[in-house]
Amino acid sequence: MYDAVVTWTRNHPRVADGAVAGAVFLANLWYLDQYPHAAVGLALTVALCAPYVWRRELPATTFAVMALASVAQWLLKGDVDLFPANLLGILAFYNVAARCRRLVSLAAAGVAEVGGLLIALRVEGTAELASAAYGITILIVSVWIWGYTLGTRRAYLASLQERAVRLERERDNQARIAAAAERARIAREMHDVVSHSLSVMVVQADGAAHSLRGQPDRAERALETISETGRSALSEMRRMLGVLRDGEPEDDSYTPQPGMAQLDQLVADARRSGLPVELTVDGVPRELSSGRALAVYRIVQEALTNTRKHAGPNVSRARVRLWYAEDTLEVRVTDDGRGAAARPDTAEGGGHGLVGMRERVAAYGGSLRSGPRTGGGFEVVASLPLVTR
Incomplete structure (x- = not known):
């Protein structure tokens, strides 16, 4: 079941992200009735949830829009509580660490750290700011390491896949080059076979034509030689053409390559x-x-x-x-x-x-x-x- 869900999410990333954003949006609506600025809270909820749908294609932009919405929320001085929607900001930061360059992800970590400290200052006050800052720093560093590690692993696997594709392409090119060389070799073999056999047949045919009336026995032997040479040449050509067509001889009964x-x-x-x-x-x-x-x-x-x-x-x-x-x-x-x-x-x-x-x-x-x-x-x-x- 889990593997099926993961596979479906990978095949439909926009739908999956939209479902997460929608669920958080609905959960956040329950909080809006408790505060006087419900309309402003609804606008901020949309600003925090909607960009999450594009987190894979535009990770840095998504995080920046959600960070600006969080700043607007902070400026309202606690009149709007958007805690469920703020969780998407942490996920957006993780997404930046996993998908963006290291410099961009570190800048996002700095923004997240400052934002967390401002929230702690508003909620806890200066008395508990030190302990809150420690916890926020641990959270930010942990999320950054998690995202950066998974992003590095994803990039490594992508490079391996690209290398495998490149090697397969090179292997196909080498196979085509080898096939072309083999065709050229067979072409030379066919020339040798045809040239040799036809020269024999022409000489014998000329001899038979001159001997047909005066020396019929000699003419008969010449015609037999023409017949044998023609059959041998046809057998050689059939074997070579079989190699060209199928990559290997059609039948083991064909004559093997000649030698010493x-x-x-x-x-x-x-x-x-x-x-x-x-x-x-x-x-x-x-x-x-x-x-x-x-x-x-x-x-x-x-x-x-x-x-x-x-x-x-x-x-x-x-x-x-x-x-x-x-x-x-x-x-x-x-x-x-x-x-x-x-x-x-x-x-x-x-x-x-x-x-x-x-x-x-x-x-x-x-x-x-x-x-x-x-x-x-x-x-x-x-x-x-x-x-x-």
Whole structure:
């Protein structure tokens, strides 16, 4: 029951304060019939009770109006007794201590102290003024400490709530930034998948078109490669689009992110597409993190894709060499073609080809260089630290 009343009061503060002021006003009417200045007493009662309704929005103004009404009451020299309404003055003072700045609340305490002493002087006279002043001071100090303490606690809780809201907002912003970064990463992955798969399909389609009449077996193998490559690309794109839509893959059966174990398959696919590729591994192979393994796979994939696109029809060999040094893995992809490469600033490169490879390597503190080889051909060399620097 008590909790329900407190909750209702917090949800309807103006109504609650109005009810308190109204109840005090009605109680004060009983005293007015005992004194000759009933009309003046009624006006003072209204002046003391009505401002209490706005105590939360205008605490200092409410206290000032009620203090002025109390001064007018004192000037009547006891002809009007408004004791119940004067209790609201104490509550108004408490409200100032709880809601206003310390300097304002201390000034209100001084006004309340002087007012209390004047009332004691009128009622008790000078003989009992010292003892009355002691009691009034204790009352004023107690009310001020009570109000100031609760006000400080209320301000502290409000600051905690504001901080929680701010932290939640920052967390949402960080989540949006992370989501944007993930979308950018998936966009690069989709480019790599589509670019690699379409280049294979185009080469195979051209080969099938030339072999369709004279070499039907070769044309059939080319069409099978196109079919397999297309299905694999669709599977990859479905998985990535599922991540974009739902935040996680739709089905565990989708192909996982490729890594070092899939390099043999990548090289085999390149061979089936008509590009002779040799894969060699030097040094002692080391276990790589999934991110580094994916970076190596995508670098080799993009380099072979560029070879198919730009090395020309006379390319006779491409070579992929992985060299495990003490703390570095070097990935070198070379060919003996015409030494041409896609421009990084073209739409085809668009920041996803050679530029994309540089971004992948730079993310792990490595470096990448690419360009024509002396004596013909083109090479891509990536140096990837095996440990985080």
